[in-house]
Amino acid sequence: MIILGSTGSIGVNTLNIARKFNLNVEVLVAGTNIELLNKQIEEFKPKKVVISKKEDIHKINHSDVSFGEASILKVIEESNSKTVVNALVGFLGLRPTLKAIECGKKIALANKESLVVAGKFIDQTHLSPIDSEHFALWYLLQDKKISSMTVTASGGSFRDYSLEKLKNVSIKEALNHPNWSMGNKITIDSATMTNKMFELMEAAWLFDTRKLDAIIETKSLIHALINFEDGSSTAHIANASMQLPIAYAILGKCDEQVLEPVDLIKVGSLEFRQIEKERYPIWQVKDEILNNLDLGVVLNAANEVAVSKFLNSEIGFLDVSKITLEALEKFSGVKPTSIEDIFEIDKEVRSFYDT
Numbered sequence: 001m002i003i004l005g006s007t008g009s010i011g012v013n014t015l016n017i018a019r020k021f022n023l024n025v026e027v028l029v030a031g032t033n034i035e036l037l038n039k040q041i042e043e044f045k046p047k048k049v050v051i052s053k054k055e056d057i058h059k060i061n062h063s064d065v066s067f068g069e070a071s072i073l074k075v076i077e078e079s080n081s082k083t084v085v086n087a088l089v090g091f092l093g094l095r096p097t098l099k100a101i102e103c104g105k106k107i108a109l110a111n112k113e114s115l116v117v118a119g120k121f122i123d124q125t126h127l128s129p130i131d132s133e134h135f136a137l138w139y140l141l142q143d144k145k146i147s148s149m150t151v152t153a154s155g156g157s158f159r160d161y162s163l164e165k166l167k168n169v170s171i172k173e174a175l176n177h178p179n180w181s182m183g184n185k186i187t188i189d190s191a192t193m194t195n196k197m198f199e200l201m202e203a204a205w206l207f208d209t210r211k212l213d214a215i216i217e218t219k220s221l222i223h224a225l226i227n228f229e230d231g232s233s234t235a236h237i238a239n240a241s242m243q244l245p246i247a248y249a250i251l252g253k254c255d256e257q258v259l260e261p262v263d264l265i266k267v268g269s270l271e272f273r274q275i276e277k278e279r280y281p282i283w284q285v286k287d288e289i290l291n292n293l294d295l296g297v298v299l300n301a302a303n304e305v306a307v308s309k310f311l312n313s314e315i316g317f318l319d320v321s322k323i324t325l326e327a328l329e330k331f332s333g334v335k336p337t338s339i340e341d342i343f344e345i346d347k348e349v350r351s352f353y354d355t
């Protein structure tokens with residue numbers, strides 16, 4: 001397989017699954033974590049490697065190293081692998097997703113931004129999501145009439161902070177997720193609840209429904225619930241690890257133990273909370289966005305700009321949500337009719353914020 005983003009949180013977990021199931025790794029794609037990448041090369045012996053910066057090529061212990069987006073697309077096109085795991089972060093992941101689909105590869109998609117921004121132009125025939133909640137929904141599906149689907153949220157790093165204290169939080173505090181160890185960008189998205197907004201949009205594309213909602217479950221042990229018309233609800237329970245969703249996305253099925261089962265006696269109790277609009281301003285526009293998924297490209301571009309400004313200490317935490325809400329209002333009329341429009345709108349929103 002090809003792993004895009006092998007040195008990240010999903011990438012490392014994917015290699016854990018490759019190790020466990022003895023899967024072939026043909027290509028590794030990474031950014032700037034050269035030390036980890038070299039260790040991965042030594043262990044998995046890929047045929048090709050792609051990194052983000054030309055100046056780092058000489059540091060890589062491999063004879064076939066290229067760099068940049070064009071090289072990522074080229075290795076996908078030239079590879080023999082049937083599967084591409086896309087664990088890149090953000091809009092950067094869209095072209096590789098499209099290329100993998102164009103080449104007839106099976107795509108195991110962690111890069112949820114691909115669906116958020118361009119869901120209506122993405123052929124899902126050979127696509128499996130790598131996202132704990134969507135894996136859970138897929139696992140729970142039955143041939144029965146569904147009344148609604150619910151995904152859970154942890155509540156993020158600031159779920160227990162007073163609203164007053166949110167005005168002055170540090171980057172370090174924001175990156176301190178209560179339950180998951182993930183990359184910086186998704187950890188901030190979790191703190192603002194934008195990750196959950198993305199996940200509702202992702203679910204809308206994957207399951208072709210708008211009967212979707214989210215609630216907070218503070219231990220991240222229940223990942224999703226399906227409410228059936230007959231009045232029963234089922235819940236997917238698993239320990240907080242991405243290895244199970246990754247194994248299923250790559251292998252299609254899995255009968256070996258990947259995780260320890262949850263011990264409910266040890267867990268003792270679970271706590272559920274509503275997602276409050278005051279704490280998570282993105283929730284003010286949840287229905288508007290779910291009723292107009294075209295807004296995904298605007299939400300994503302503004303959010304990427306804002307998260308990067310926050311992580312560079314240019315703005316405060318509360319400004320992240322302010323920027324995304326402002327962009328949604330300013331660009332509320334977008335109507336992409338082609339994939340080219342998606343790239344244009346993304347550019348337009350970013351240039352409004354001068355990045």
Ligand SMILES: NC(=O)C1=CN([C@@H]2O[C@H](COP(=O)(O)OP(=O)(O)OC[C@H]3O[C@@H](n4cnc5c(N)ncnc54)[C@H](OP(=O)(O)O)[C@@H]3O)[C@@H](O)[C@H]2O)C=CC1
Binds near residue numbers: 008032182
């Ligand atoms: N982490 C998780 O548990 C979950 C993540 N996701 C989604 O999966 C995706 C990946 O998330 P996560 O693994 O947390 O992110 P990370 O930040 O941990 O990893 C990102 C990966 O992309 C690489 N990368 C960054 N820029 C470039 C570039 N220009 N060229 C090539 N490679 C690049 C990084 O390389 P390097 O580090 O070497 O610079 C790293 O390998 C996101 O879309 C996220 O929303 C979804 C569900 C759960």
Ligand SMILES: CC(=O)[C@@H](O)[C@H](O)COP(=O)(O)O
Binds near residue numbers: 132153180189196242
């Ligand atoms: C592991 C995973 O799927 C993440 O998307 C996770 O859900 C993020 O945590 P939050 O529930 O805090 O958004």
Ligand SMILES: [Mn+2]
Binds near residue numbers: 131132133199
């Ligand atoms: Mn998730």
